[in-house]
Amino acid sequence: MWKQWRLSRPNTRLGYSQVTTVRGLLLDDPRLSAVAREALARRVLSPTAKEVSLQDAEFDAIVTTARRMFRAAHLRITDNADQLAQWRSGTFARGSEAWLLGEALDCLARTGEAPHDTRVRQRGRVLARYARVLGGERPEHTWQRLFLTRMETVALGVLLLAEHGWNLSVIIRLKVPQAAPDAGGNGPRIYRVELEKHKRGAGRHFETRNLTDDGAASPGRLITQALEATVFARAAVHTLSPGTDRFLIWRSAKAPLNDRAQDATGKKSGIGVFGFGISGCTAHRWATQQGFTSSPFHRGRRTVNTLHRRAPGQNSQATHDRVYALTDPQVRQAAIPVIAEAAEAVVSKAHATVFAAALREEADPGDQQTATADCHDYGNSPYIGPGAGCTASFLLCLACPNARIHPAHHSRLAHLHHALGNLRTAIELGQWHSQWADGHARLEHLKGQLGTAVWTRALADVTIADRELIALLLNGDLDS
Structure with a gap:
């Protein structure tokens, strides 16, 4: 069954x-x-991922389109915000064209609507004197001066994705970031961003990030621009529903939204003419309008975290590797030269640990004996420096050009090689690699130089003195 x-x-x-x-x-x-x-108990294989990262050209096109759209909206809103600030400060002469535009923007900022006719037959029509200075009655002439549209909010979401690697469920839940100056008082703005991700499980839904705006390329600059672009929408929503702290707010051109409607997160999707967050349908519509094949969020997040940031984004390292990195074709392709480089590094390391002592047929009477070789120039060690005498480990004699190896050393070194091989199975592997692997590699090199026959005979000739000396070396009794 x-x-x-x-x-x-x-x-x-x-x-x-x-x-x-x-x-x-x-x-x-x-x-x-x-x-x-x-x-x-049989293993259940995880399904093959059908979602793959975006190609560089496609991802760059998506981000460029989003940046162009949001930048235009940001400039539009900040320009009109400057006009409104000048009007409120009394810069313009009363009754002038600039003054009428400022008054229209003030009404728009307070109510979400441009000054309009309240008579039954003309209800909703922008008053003629304001329509003239606004440039018309269409949305781009009236409320879009101070509020983002639904699609411009999607563009902002795409930029948040590209900048920080957050997925759509996190972006649509974003609360208004709290800003505070740094310790200097006049330093860059530091934003505390609260992130919420329900899929992480109970007790681990929330985390915070500190993003600093200290220049055009800093991670907090987009947060500053987003706050500037949504300032009027957030103020209007706060008037309608005090305490609302949603970050992404846009204005609808249609009739007031149902205040009781909820989005996929279980929260209100809007109030009055203002909507909150980004729905999946809206994301797909934005992609279709801009000529892309699918919503940018799922594949976009995979692209950012696996190819650009190359780090987990609200996931554990294990989940990042298993679900995102190891299943992505582009990551696999990009890993090929990295693996090749690592393999070359291993070969270089092996070459660096080869046997460097000189082989001799017989001992030189002037050499000094050590536990593993004879030293030809004790006073000029390549490890310690000239004139100080050598205090390096006896295992490093195998890598020293001052060392001399002759047949009297063969049995001792063959036994040391055998003992290091046994030690590998008796201690933690990482400890063996850090302490004994290089010495074992040099003895492997020596074994290859002497040949199997010589090495086998040397193992058979191991004496009690050889065993005792090697035991003292491995136990650290010769270190002092």
């Missing part, structure tokens, strides 16, 4: 979740037979 049911599940993330969840439930039941338990 288990095998039949497992085969009936689709090869998707949902099917994988169903199989692993039910398996975990059944394995806890003591009534499960041994045969059934063995069947349940």
